[in-house]
Amino acid sequence: MLFEVARVLRYPRLMTIHGESEEAIYNFTSWLRDAAEIVALDPLTHAPIRDRNDIFVLQTALSGEADALCSGDRDFFEPPASIFLASCGIDLLTDAQLMRKLNG
DSSP states (O other): OHHHHHHHHTSHHHHHHHOOOHHHHHHHHHHHHHHSOOOOOOTTOOOOOSSGGGHHHHHHHHHTTOSEEEOOOHHHHSTTHHHHHHHTTOEEEOHHHHHHHHHO
């Protein structure tokens, strides 16, 4: 997950938006690593989603007993992933929805 965050933050379109340097991205992901609870994934857990590269995200949410999953990836918001997350009691939020919830 940490690798994925670092990779996505380096997308040119996102770097244009956030304007952070490579060092800032590294420091942020290092902070996340220190603050995160690392969980072991169960490779036998079936996590239905169109993009097979996102299976580990669903497995991480399940293994970590997440209350919510925040993503801008449309695949999470469409069946079968959205139905799966709802059945597991995991709220699916956009970044704006998460910020409102945290500030609420």
